[in-house]
Amino acid sequence: MPIERVETLVVGGGQAGLAMSHMLGKRGLPHLVLERQRIAERWRSERWDGLRFQFPNWSIGLPDFPFPHAEPDGFATPGEIADFITAYAAFIGAPIRCGVNVSALRRRDGASGFVAETSDGAIEADNVVVATGPYQRPRIPALLPDNAAILQLDASRYKNPSQLPPGAVLVVGSGASGAQIAEELLRAGRRVYLSVGQHRRMPRRYRGRDLIWWLDEMGLLQRPTEERGPERSLPLISGAFGGNTIDFRQFAAAGVTLLGRMERADHGVIAFAPDLARRLAYGDASYAIFLDMMDAHVEARGLDMPRDPGARAALPDPLCLTEPLRELDLRAAGIGAVIWATGYGFDFGWIDVPVLNPAGEPVHAKGITGVPGLYFLGLQWLAKLNSSLLSGVGDDAAVLADHIAARLK
Numbered sequence: 001m002p003i004e005r006v007e008t009l010v011v012g013g014g015q016a017g018l019a020m021s022h023m024l025g026k027r028g029l030p031h032l033v034l035e036r037q038r039i040a041e042r043w044r045s046e047r048w049d050g051l052r053f054q055f056p057n058w059s060i061g062l063p064d065f066p067f068p069h070a071e072p073d074g075f076a077t078p079g080e081i082a083d084f085i086t087a088y089a090a091f092i093g094a095p096i097r098c099g100v101n102v103s104a105l106r107r108r109d110g111a112s113g114f115v116a117e118t119s120d121g122a123i124e125a126d127n128v129v130v131a132t133g134p135y136q137r138p139r140i141p142a143l144l145p146d147n148a149a150i151l152q153l154d155a156s157r158y159k160n161p162s163q164l165p166p167g168a169v170l171v172v173g174s175g176a177s178g179a180q181i182a183e184e185l186l187r188a189g190r191r192v193y194l195s196v197g198q199h200r201r202m203p204r205r206y207r208g209r210d211l212i213w214w215l216d217e218m219g220l221l222q223r224p225t226e227e228r229g230p231e232r233s234l235p236l237i238s239g240a241f242g243g244n245t246i247d248f249r250q251f252a253a254a255g256v257t258l259l260g261r262m263e264r265a266d267h268g269v270i271a272f273a274p275d276l277a278r279r280l281a282y283g284d285a286s287y288a289i290f291l292d293m294m295d296a297h298v299e300a301r302g303l304d305m306p307r308d309p310g311a312r313a314a315l316p317d318p319l320c321l322t323e324p325l326r327e328l329d330l331r332a333a334g335i336g337a338v339i340w341a342t343g344y345g346f347d348f349g350w351i352d353v354p355v356l357n358p359a360g361e362p363v364h365a366k367g368i369t370g371v372p373g374l375y376f377l378g379l380q381w382l383a384k385l386n387s388s389l390l391s392g393v394g395d396d397a398a399v400l401a402d403h404i405a406a407r408l409k
């Protein structure tokens with residue numbers, strides 16, 4: 001069987017793979033995109049129904065393709081984002097094959113370039129762009145053994161409250177996913193326990209503007225990777241329920257029991273670290289620092305924006321903070337489900353090219369690896385803060401397309 005050959009192979013048919021396709025196409029560079037399931041699959045099958053895009057509609061777009069919307073300040077559903085990315089694929093005429101999994105990637109024997117083993121046969125390529133997502137595999141701490149009496153789901157498999165057995169729910173993780181899922185369950189009438197970890201709260205709106213306006217105005221969306229500080233937690237924002245600032249004190253006032261970090265479980269009794277007050281203080285401090293930054297920006301630029309003293313109002317410490325629970329007996333608390341919202345890791349085991357560090361993370365500079373012709377796109381902070389976001393992936397794709405064009409010359 002003759003092996004199929006392409007100049008550039010793009011692996012992954014999400015926003016990153018398609019932005020790459022667009023940038024290659026604009027430069028007249030032949031390529032093929034392979035997607036193992038459907039276009040924008042993760043927005044179709046790995047997001048919950050009540051999730052809303054964290055960026056307001058007015059700010060959404062892919063290169064040369066704005067997001068159609070009736071409500072500029074609204075927040076899109078996962079289905080609307082998936083449809084938008086699918087429409088983008090049609091708009092750019094992406095040469096994409098869906099339902100084709102790339103199971104291995106290696107260097108070509110005795111020649112430059114690569115061989116991709118796929119569910120549809122081998123493909124040789126001079127260049128490969130890996131665009132398989134920043135959030136590939138849920139990371140679940142091995143704390144709770146499988147127990148038929150308790151349903152355990154990670155955030156990518158959670159869909160809605162009715163999917164869960166009756167009873168209380170323990171949500172582990174206080175990033176954007178954990179916080180939003182906890183809020184949605186509470187609103188659905190569930191008793192909710194939320195194990196809170198390190199987080200960085202941000203205001204949804206301040207002084208009359210949405211957070212995304214501020215990030216853009218202050219140049220933070222474009223902040224280069226070299227200026228990334230040591231902080232690794234993702235900003236805690238939400239577009240759900242019209243888009244509100246997440247405040248765990250408000251959660252507690254509404255009935256959520258906040259807990260420290262989950263430490264261990266023994267026969268259905270979970271122990272939590274005595275760190276809840278410290279975690280909330282950190283989240284509140286990062287929130288206050290950000291308000292200060294915005295105020296300083298207004299001052300420095302002489303902007304005419306209304307003051308917003310309400311943004312600094314803080315609720316008193318709830319009982320679950322002053323007298324934190326250190327142990328929780330799942331059965332006694334009537335907990336029927338545990339949702340793990342504990343983040344994601346990489347799944348690059350299929351790449352047999354020396355571009356991964358011992359932790360399995362790609363080693364690259366702005367997506368360009370040390371192996372000529374092999375690139376990554378769409379990763380967190382690939383080149384700048386918004387590299388993994390819909391709004392930022394196009395710029396990075398353009399840089400990689402230019403690099404590929406120069407290489408082919």
Ligand SMILES: Cc1cc2nc3c(=O)[nH]c(=O)nc-3n(C[C@H](O)[C@H](O)[C@H](O)COP(=O)(O)OP(=O)(O)OC[C@H]3O[C@@H](n4cnc5c(N)ncnc54)[C@H](O)[C@@H]3O)c2cc1C
Pocket residue numbers: 011012013014015016017034035036037038039040041042043047052053054055100101102103131132133134135177350377378379388389390391
């Ligand atoms: C819960 C959640 C909420 C988010 N909300 C926002 C938001 O509001 N705004 C925002 O800008 N970003 C958000 N993000 C971040 C980011 O936009 C998404 O993760 C986005 O899906 C990344 O797009 P991507 O194309 O880089 O990767 P993905 O969407 O992950 O696409 C990668 C594609 O590659 C395919 N694939 C993987 N491996 C292979 C293989 N071996 N062979 C063939 N195909 C393969 C997958 O099926 C997938 O379709 C969110 C992320 C999460 C997890």
